[in-house]
Amino acid sequence: MTDTAPKAPVVDIPAITALVEPEVKALGLELVRIAMFGGKSDPTLQIMAERPDTRQxxxxxxxxxxxxxxxxxxxQDPIEDAYRLEVSSPGIDRPLTRRKDYQDWKGFSARIRLSAPLDGRKQFDGEIIGIDDADNVILDCPKVGQKILPFSAIERSKLLLTDALIAATQPLDSEGADQIVREG
Structure with a gap:
């Protein structure tokens, strides 16, 4: 069976990053992630940023x-096709995209998906221990113990929603929350 769903436009993420990062820094923010998703009918360029002092x-x-x-x-017109621009915070169950994320969020639970299997598995859930000098993420996984996961092999990673994470990430400000409109 082949996948016939329309794909989002292919974009040059490094080129987009080169345009975006100086603007993010000029506002005193840090870039967390740039991603293109959605099908051909609704492509979305997502830019996640945060204040370095608050992670919000x-x-x-x-x-x-x-x-x-x-x-x-x-x-500059870096994307040929039409698309929607979405600028957002990483959210509470944020993606872990940078090496520093594994130090900043040590002690919290994460789900890490590798690009290729390690010990017969591609996905690992556990508590972040940190990242070592050899660029390996160390994760303490229930039932299987500590796993050493090469940062370069991580396909995607995110924090898992837990009571500890909720307690540690209370919003600093709820300004604008009453203006949120839900679609549908």
């Missing part, structure tokens, strides 16, 4: 970054 981003900052990026993308 407010609605006003998202708006400012979105406006700056829209202007640059209109000028």
């Amino acid at each position: 981003i407010g609605l006003t900052e998202c708006e400012a970054l979105s406006r700056r990026l829209s202007e640059i993308f209109d000028e």
Whole structure:
């Protein structure tokens, strides 16, 4: 069986990053992730950013970054097809995309998916111990013990929603929360 679902446009993520990162830094933010998702009928370029001191981003900052990026993308036109731009915070069950994330979030639970199997498995859930000098993420997995996962082999990774994570990530500000409109 072949997958016939329309795919999102292929984009040059390193080229997009080169355009986005200076704008993110100019606003005092850090870039967390750039991803393109959605099918051909609804492609979305997602930019995740955060304030380095709080690991959060407010609605006003998202708006400012979105406006700056829209202007640059209109000028540079780095994506041929039409797409939607989404600027957001990483959220509570955030993706872990940078080496520093594994130090910053040690002690919390994560799900890590590898690009190729290790010991017969591609997915590991456990408590983050950290990242070592050899660029390996160390994860303490229930029932299987400590696993050493090469950072370069990680396909995707995210924090798992737990009571400890909720307690550690209380919002600093709920400004704009009453303006959220749910679709559907």
